[in-house]
């Protein structure tokens with residue numbers, strides 16, 4: 341019974357998410373008493389033999405309602421299927437090419453494109469301060485983000501404004517403990533152990549996947565920072581980790597695949613609550629792996645959170661701060677608070693590791709395929725760092741060409757390439773000359789804006805110099821999101837965490853190794869973030885290095 345009902349609401353798309361949500365609430369595992377009540381009520385009232393005719397009737401009636409209602413977006417062009425069902429957008433996300441398809445649609449149709457029955461993509465820089473603006477008319481995150489919620493919403497996934505303000509305050513406070521100087525030795529230590537490994541690997545002159553090693557590095561850093569305990573991926577040269585399931589059983593998982601699979605699943609099933617529900621029953625390995633990964637990541641965070649709670653240790657790290665913010669100096673965490681901590685830890689692991697390693701890989705690829713820019717940067721770095729030393733953070737923290745190279749890489753590759761989903765607030769909004777009613781889902785496609793000729797001169801080319809000529813361009817860099825839900829980077833010291841890591845790692849490897857790509861072409865794919873698939877690179881020690 342339940343899947344049919346959900347399919348019905350799913351296909352009738354635009355209007356019924358709240359109804360479907362209601363049914364999902366009733367049918368979800370977390371409410372077994374409701375579940376039973378629901379079934380027995382239907383059974384009592386109509387009997388099962390009548391359920392199909394009733395469903396058919398509801399289906400036809402709802403089709404009638406949907407097609408006869410005035411359609412506020414009938415004049416906005418877009419793919420035919422996208423007018424009727426969010427399945428079209430979910431399918432593009434599943435293919436890992438959503439940003440490209442949406443970009444092509446904008447090239448064909450112009451500024452407004454309807455990419456789902458209730459979702460309008462607006463490719464116009466003037467839409468940025470509206471869709472991602474601050475203040476009382478700020479848009480909230482749309483229900484798309486519910487797909488990122490596990491047991492509890494986190495600062496990233498919550499769609500409730502007040503809840504977000506509270507969570508963001510807690511997380512920002514927790515991160516503010518570390519001044520730049522506090523974090524620097526930690527990052528330097530992890531980069532040193534990364535270099536030790538690379539030195540050994542470089543002796544064999546084999547090609548290795550730089551993406552995988554950047555992943556190990558970023559994961560170790562985040563884990564140390566967030567849990568006070570490095571996962572030790574660089575050391576082991578592997579992403580295999582022990583996770584603790586909710587029932588206390590421990591199993592081995594591959595953390596990087598967990599992040600990729602979970603993120604991609606959410607980017608696909610977030611388009612409709614019905615899809616989230618149905619996907620749990622689909623035998624397609626994509627969905628099976630994705631749901632497994634969601635649990636796996638929570639289990640990974642749970643093991644670390646529980647270990648800390650059981651140890652009663654008071655450490656001044658992010659987790660320590662998050663715990664302190666909830667219970668102060670005494671008391672113990674409730675089950676609800678523990679789940680909240682697990683949710684925040686998962687968010688930090690995903691938000692801070694995958695993003696940075698994907699960006700680093702893309703920037704390295706651009707540098708290695710642009711030898712003149714590489715040489716220019718090499719010369720500048722050589723002047724800033726003592727010969728024969730590993731760069732220290734204070735030597736590379738303020739090199740305009742290094743930062744310009746990073747920003748240009750973030751723009752051209754577009755680590756965030758899709759338009760981030762937002763909901764129009766009550767009262768509706770006027771955007772780029774057109775009115776959109778409340779609850780319309782809107783997004784501004786990041787890839788399209790970052791490749792827009794009216795903003796960027798010669799947008800398809802890698803030109804770090806543009807950032808030195810015009811620092812104002814940062815207004816149009818969407819890699820870290822915009823507005824009240826922009827990356828945590830924007831308002832705390834963490835601001836520099838990703839930049840710190842990218843500056844140190846890039847300057848270190850550029851000065852220390854001769855690098856060569858196996859092939860100049862880098863394939864990418866897209867989950868929620870836009871990511872390289874791999875970057876086979878040969879590292880050889882330069883003679884001058886220690």
Ligand code: HEM
Nearest residue numbers: 495496691692695696699756760819820821825827828838
């Ligand atoms: C190059 C690296 C990074 C990129 C490209 C990046 C990108 C983003 C983007 C685009 C968003 C907004 C997402 C949305 O609106 O759906 C975001 C949010 C967030 N990021 Fe980052 N991020 C990076 C590094 C980090 C790091 C190192 C951390 C911390 C460990 C972090 C923590 C967060 C958090 C907590 C949020 C949610 C903020 C909120 O909703 O209030 N990010 N990030």
